[in-house]
Amino acid sequence: MHRGLVTRRQAMLAAAAAATIIALVLLGAGRAAAQDTAAEEAAHRAAVLARLPPDAAQRVFGLETAPAPGPALAIGSYERGCLEGAVALPADGPNWQVMRPSRNRAWGHPALIALIEKLAAEIPSAAGWPGFLIGDIAQPRGGPMLTGHGSHQIGLDVDIWLRPMPNGRLSAIERDEMSSIDLVAADGQHVDPRRWNASYLAMYRAVAADPEVARIFVNPAIKRQLCREAGTDRAWLAKIRPWWGHKTHFHMRIVCPAGDPECHDQAPPPAGDGCGKELAWWFTPQALHPPPAHVKPLLLNNLPRACRAVADAPATAMARRGLP
Numbered sequence: 001m002h003r004g005l006v007t008r009r010q011a012m013l014a015a016a017a018a019a020t021i022i023a024l025v026l027l028g029a030g031r032a033a034a035q036d037t038a039a040e041e042a043a044h045r046a047a048v049l050a051r052l053p054p055d056a057a058q059r060v061f062g063l064e065t066a067p068a069p070g071p072a073l074a075i076g077s078y079e080r081g082c083l084e085g086a087v088a089l090p091a092d093g094p095n096w097q098v099m100r101p102s103r104n105r106a107w108g109h110p111a112l113i114a115l116i117e118k119l120a121a122e123i124p125s126a127a128g129w130p131g132f133l134i135g136d137i138a139q140p141r142g143g144p145m146l147t148g149h150g151s152h153q154i155g156l157d158v159d160i161w162l163r164p165m166p167n168g169r170l171s172a173i174e175r176d177e178m179s180s181i182d183l184v185a186a187d188g189q190h191v192d193p194r195r196w197n198a199s200y201l202a203m204y205r206a207v208a209a210d211p212e213v214a215r216i217f218v219n220p221a222i223k224r225q226l227c228r229e230a231g232t233d234r235a236w237l238a239k240i241r242p243w244w245g246h247k248t249h250f251h252m253r254i255v256c257p258a259g260d261p262e263c264h265d266q267a268p269p270p271a272g273d274g275c276g277k278e279l280a281w282w283f284t285p286q287a288l289h290p291p292p293a294h295v296k297p298l299l300l301n302n303l304p305r306a307c308r309a310v311a312d313a314p315a316t317a318m319a320r321r322g323l324p
């Protein structure tokens with residue numbers, strides 16, 4: 001069909017349908033939730049492994065335990081790709097602690113790891129938080145995961161908890177078992193006023209202001225609240241993208257690092273604060289209650305060709321010990 005013949009309404013419906021399909025892909029990745037404890041996560045992994053074909057990309061990349069040596073390269077797109085030369089975010093920093101350490105998902109492109117460390121250092125003055133609790137980043141070689149996440153495949157995505165880092169150090173068991181804070185009311189329409197406070201606006205604004213940050217995925221109720229509270233400085237709201245879930249964490253996605261030829265950026269978010277019609281769609285019954293769907297898992301052949309070499313590369317002795 002000629003592009004000019006597509007009405008605005010048709011375009012909006014198509015966008016909504018595409019968003020629904022993507023959400024269903026995410027749901028189809030497994031029932032796992034960002035907050036699952038170590039035991040719940042292990043049970044989900046076992047169930048997924050039992051039903052996946054041998055050449056499923058989730059199986060191949062989900063069982064990798066060490067990064068592929070080589071220069072840092074984000075290969076492919078956020079939801080279909082892999083990562084070479086990953087580095088680990090240390091479990092502890094002055095302003096961060098890595099959560100769910102038993103998952104071994106604190107690997108990322110060095111550009112993302114550096115940005116997490118920089119933003120964590122800034123968050124005490126920006127929002128009054130002692131620091132960040134860091135959720136899943138990527139697997140040692142990126143790729144699709146056995147549980148949770150449609151994206152997080154090329155080391156440029158990170159989940160950050162909506163619970164400020166406590167002042168003390170958490171034990172390994174606490175990091176694998178404790179919960180974040182759910183900011184969204186039960187009906188999904190608004191934030192929970194007992195939990196929401198002004199520090200969240202300051203935190204989201206500080207993260208969105210960084211030029212490397214491409215998008216921040218948040219629950220629609222949180223976007224709605226940020227739209228209400230933002231005042232006249234609203235340009236940063238363009239990067240705040242409503243999406244399903246994201247009640248207990250936010251997802252920060254950065255742009256492809258310079259000089260990374262195989263990394264595919266997403267188109268920039270539409271201009272404007274995104275607080276109007278686009279946001280309203282997220283509160284329709286269709287968006288609040290998407291139908292369940294079964295989605296075929298990605299096979300190794302569905303990823304960029306270079307990902308096969310990334311999967312096959314022998315780990316160095318250093319990498320096997322988890323050292324950079």
Ligand SMILES: [Zn+2]
Nearest residue numbers: 157158159251
């Ligand atoms: Zn995420």
